[in-house]
Amino acid sequence: MRLAIFDVDGTISDSQAQILHAMRFAFAQEAVAAPDRAAILSIVGLSLPQAVARLVPDLDPMRQDAIVAAYKASYMDARAAQPAPLYPGAEDLLRRLAARDDLLLAVATGKSRRGLRALLEHHGLEKIFVTCQVADDHPSKPSPSMVLAALSETGCRAQQAVMIGDTSFDMEMGAAAGVATIGVSWGYHPVTELIGAGAGRIVDDFAALARGIDEQLELV
Numbered sequence: 001m002r003l004a005i006f007d008v009d010g011t012i013s014d015s016q017a018q019i020l021h022a023m024r025f026a027f028a029q030e031a032v033a034a035p036d037r038a039a040i041l042s043i044v045g046l047s048l049p050q051a052v053a054r055l056v057p058d059l060d061p062m063r064q065d066a067i068v069a070a071y072k073a074s075y076m077d078a079r080a081a082q083p084a085p086l087y088p089g090a091e092d093l094l095r096r097l098a099a100r101d102d103l104l105l106a107v108a109t110g111k112s113r114r115g116l117r118a119l120l121e122h123h124g125l126e127k128i129f130v131t132c133q134v135a136d137d138h139p140s141k142p143s144p145s146m147v148l149a150a151l152s153e154t155g156c157r158a159q160q161a162v163m164i165g166d167t168s169f170d171m172e173m174g175a176a177a178g179v180a181t182i183g184v185s186w187g188y189h190p191v192t193e194l195i196g197a198g199a200g201r202i203v204d205d206f207a208a209l210a211r212g213i214d215e216q217l218e219l220v
Helices: 016-029 037-042 048-055 061-081 090-098 113-122 145-154 168-177 191-196 206-216
Strands: 002-006 103-108 131-133 161-165 180-184 201-203
Touching: 002 145, 016 037, 016 061, 048 061, 061 113, 090 103, 090 206, 103 145, 131 145, 145 161, 145 168, 161 168, 161 206, 168 180, 168 191, 180 191, 180 206, 191 201, 201 206
Parallel strands: 002 103, 002 161, 103 131, 161 180, 180 201
Antiparallel strands: none
């Protein structure tokens, strides 16, 4: 068996509108000027406390914690009103991959368990992934912890797995765990950053991603 490990935000789900709104709301609650759009999207993929600390490293830690709490509350409200959409083609690819008998699917995400569960249940994908690694249980990306746990839980070796994501953190995490990596161009980090982080290949659509998974895992 081979293992394809997917990031979520920016890879299969386009949640940037919710992320931007929640982050701007959270900063406003603390009367701190919000970072611009590019800066906010640059930290997508990190666990939330690490993301906020990177955005405002000089801010008092207690105020950073307050921003984290306000972000969570705002994002939860937005998610309840309208869960983030999947990218066109994402659901079809995931269902086709999950139906195969030579491949297992996993998630490695900076989202919380509650957030991931809400997204997957809304889109009817809760049975697609055999293991889901979330921020609640691991150090932030690019630590290899999530990927290593996915390998352990599925019994796959690093040489049998590929990490798929849209950020440099995903590529660095995969490399640190010794798995192949595929960067998607439609997410939140520029392609140049994915390449700089060591992406094994870059794909521009879900058809190319399907081919890339097979080729990286030597299934063709």
